[in-house]
Amino acid sequence: MIDLIIEKIEKMEKKHQKKETVRSSVVLKVYRANRRARESAHYDSIEVPVERWTTVLDALLYAKAYKDSSIGIRYSCRMASCGSCGMKINGIPRLACYTKVSELEGSTITVEPLTNFPHMRDLVTDFSQFFAHHRDVQPYIQNEEADIKDKAKLSEFMQTPEDLDKFLQFSYCIKCGLCYSACPTVATDTKFPGPQALSQAYRYFIDNRDAGGKERINIVDDRHGIWRCHFAGSCSSVCPKGVDPALGIQLLRGHLLGFSKNEKKVADLQERLKKD
Ligand code: SF4
Numbered sequence: 001m002i003d004l005i006i007e008k009i010e011k012m013e014k015k016h017q018k019k020e021t022v023r024s025s026v027v028l029k030v031y032r033a034n035r036r037a038r039e040s041a042h043y044d045s046i047e048v049p050v051e052r053w054t055t056v057l058d059a060l061l062y063a064k065a066y067k068d069s070s071i072g073i074r075y076s077c078r079m080a081s082c083g084s085c086g087m088k089i090n091g092i093p094r095l096a097c098y099t100k101v102s103e104l105e106g107s108t109i110t111v112e113p114l115t116n117f118p119h120m121r122d123l124v125t126d127f128s129q130f131f132a133h134h135r136d137v138q139p140y141i142q143n144e145e146a147d148i149k150d151k152a153k154l155s156e157f158m159q160t161p162e163d164l165d166k167f168l169q170f171s172y173c174i175k176c177g178l179c180y181s182a183c184p185t186v187a188t189d190t191k192f193p194g195p196q197a198l199s200q201a202y203r204y205f206i207d208n209r210d211a212g213g214k215e216r217i218n219i220v221d222d223r224h225g226i227w228r229c230h231f232a233g234s235c236s237s238v239c240p241k242g243v244d245p246a247l248g249i250q251l252l253r254g255h256l257l258g259f260s261k262n263e264k265k266v267a268d269l270q271e272r273l274k275k276d
């Protein structure tokens, strides 16, 4: 799994090394709509100066500081960690702080709110339902032994590197919602938990410290649950952290069917490597 992650990171780096177009300015075409102000949806075009390393978030913050302070944006960390600056940039769900202007083609950049989320104002969407789906899969370790009842009997939960490999990739999720926005099933069924929640269900299900697997399986094995995934794969292609939620969903499905071919393949491979 570690090799797989390294390969993915290298691929992502290559993707981000793709040709850069250095310009001195770009036009931001910003989606504007404020229901409270009864403002009908429209786009504002705002020209901003940029440098090679300017991110879309930097450009938007420049526009907000010097051109129009009323632009609604949500952000916090500015380093692809908090997951709050997700928006559609030139039609694709991306993190504004992780997307350099120089990576994008053309001199106009269109920024719009994420689809599949209720709209609030300008580029800001409501994440309540997304987080509710996340909470529904009980995204925490469940283990009676983990409760500190007797300090004298504290014990460690030992894990081997192989145990860690099984869920490590999925633990990188920052809950940015890009995968949820890209998912065609979420677009047609709001009760579907979505790729983020389902891959987190797998992350805890496969963690050998967890004992809540059966309950979690009952939650996702629903008519609006895991079987609604059509494996479009768009969730994995937009994930900025290399999580591959589509893989998590398929692996969890394998367990639901009572077997996991992938685990068998990994076990066979490990066995062969040991012999070589
Ligand atoms: S799986 Fe990826 S795209 Fe989806 S919420 Fe987590 S980090 Fe964001």
Ligand code: FES
Pocket (backbone or CB within 6 Å): 075, 076, 077, 078, 079, 080, 081, 082, 083, 084, 085, 086, 095, 096, 097, 098
């Ligand atoms: S501001 Fe935190 S992820 Fe972009």
